[in-house]
Amino acid sequence: MKIKYKLINAALFIFILTSFFIPSYSNGSEPKKEKGDTSYEEKIFTEINEDYSNAPKISDPFILINKAFFHFNDKFYYYLLKPAAKGYDYIMPDIFQKNIDNFFNNISAPIRLANCLLQGKFQKGAEEFRGFVINSSVGLFGFFNPVKIKKASEEDFGQTLAVYGVNNGFYLVLPFLGPTTARDTIGNAADYFLHPFSYLEDTEVRLGIRGFKKLNHTSLDPEKYKNLMKSAIDPYELMKDGYLQMRAEKIKK
Amino acid sequence: MNLKKILYILFPLILCFSMPVFATQPIEKISAEPLEKLKQVFDKGIEIIASDSNSTLDNNEVVRDRLWEIINDLFDFNRISMLAVGPNWKKFTEKEKKDFTGVFTEFLGNTYLDKIQEAYHKDKIKYLKQNIINEKKAAVSTLILRKNTQVPVDYSMIKINGTWKVYDVKIEGVSLVQNYRNQFANILLNESPEKLIERIKKKILNS
Numbered sequence: 001m002k003i004k005y006k007l008i009n010a011a012l013f014i015f016i017l018t019s020f021f022i023p024s025y026s027n028g029s030e031p032k033k034e035k036g037d038t039s040y041e042e043k044i045f046t047e048i049n050e051d052y053s054n055a056p057k058i059s060d061p062f063i064l065i066n067k068a069f070f071h072f073n074d075k076f077y078y079y080l081l082k083p084a085a086k087g088y089d090y091i092m093p094d095i096f097q098k099n100i101d102n103f104f105n106n107i108s109a110p111i112r113l114a115n116c117l118l119q120g121k122f123q124k125g126a127e128e129f130r131g132f133v134i135n136s137s138v139g140l141f142g143f144f145n146p147v148k149i150k151k152a153s154e155e156d157f158g159q160t161l162a163v164y165g166v167n168n169g170f171y172l173v174l175p176f177l178g179p180t181t182a183r184d185t186i187g188n189a190a191d192y193f194l195h196p197f198s199y200l201e202d203t204e205v206r207l208g209i210r211g212f213k214k215l216n217h218t219s220l221d222p223e224k225y226k227n228l229m230k231s232a233i234d235p236y237e238l239m240k241d242g243y244l245q246m247r248a249e250k251i252k253k
Numbered sequence: 254m255n256l257k258k259i260l261y262i263l264f265p266l267i268l269c270f271s272m273p274v275f276a277t278q279p280i281e282k283i284s285a286e287p288l289e290k291l292k293q294v295f296d297k298g299i300e301i302i303a304s305d306s307n308s309t310l311d312n313n314e315v316v317r318d319r320l321w322e323i324i325n326d327l328f329d330f331n332r333i334s335m336l337a338v339g340p341n342w343k344k345f346t347e348k349e350k351k352d353f354t355g356v357f358t359e360f361l362g363n364t365y366l367d368k369i370q371e372a373y374h375k376d377k378i379k380y381l382k383q384n385i386i387n388e389k390k391a392a393v394s395t396l397i398l399r400k401n402t403q404v405p406v407d408y409s410m411i412k413i414n415g416t417w418k419v420y421d422v423k424i425e426g427v428s429l430v431q432n433y434r435n436q437f438a439n440i441l442l443n444e445s446p447e448k449l450i451e452r453i454k455k456k457i458l459n460s
Contacts, residue, residue: 231364246425
């Protein structure tokens, strides 16, 4: 009889103990849900707000020249590049546009590969190497890309410099080339030497190829820039911040 | 003695049965998963546009109103407005806060709806994954599949009063809130909040 009692008592003790815990989880938050939750939500929101405040800023000492080039590029797009790209898009079969874009992407693989290695991203470098070999051979000089390289993770020397701790420096807008920074301009110059087309002797041919590459790439989505500008309240600032954010994303990957 | 015994047995039993009641709570959480919510709203939006044969016309007010309704339910425009203005928000008067939220919401809505109505029959949305950062914060990754390109679009979401709401959209890694925050901060350096509101109004009229 006594043992039974003890057993029942023990069981009761355990149940009471658990009953204290279980309801306290849900019941504790249930009546206070409205109030407790809103203040918690506000706290989260304040944190989010602070995250945005910590975004990096960049100096823009050449703002007047930059703005002039920005307007130049803007007019260049509306009066020349967009109409040309639309005309080109009209006469060119979609598949060719895509293939030509593939070709240009594949031929700049040595740049990406070198920068993967410089940043110690060996696995990614191996992927680039594999892609280059397969796309150049099976993919017929890169016109077809059996191995796809993600655009968001393409490496360049500007990113390599960033990995080694070099800051953006100041903001720059270059004619035709658009937004960049001091660091990325140096990066582009370095990458230039790794690009096979840089060793073509004829300057006109070289520029022609670059122009064609840009035209073909724009033709993939001729309205992209226009749509972007539609969403701008201050177009110059939109481009500046957009470029910086995009670069910061790429450096992270 | 007998009564006590019965009580000893009955009491734990009652406790046992009462537990499933508490356990029902998490079910609500599962039904409101961020990716699911996003997909539901977009599917509904596509359905609304597709059901109307004249939907490609820009001035189709009925379709737009219906779309607007569901978009408004998904996006937390009040918070987006506050985040987009950032630290300057404190300098806005109550009226300016209200006016700004109104015009900025209309502006975002217009640009967004234009894009949706223009692109829905060409583009496809691929839902990639959801990343639950904590019980109140999540990010959903999607991919817009276009004719020749793919555009990654990520949605930052916050759980408000039990439902997931979008507070930022990242297109190709570029946060819209961050971008507008920069634009507005720059404008507010030299101009009053009223002027900024005026600017957005003008942009709505011109587009």
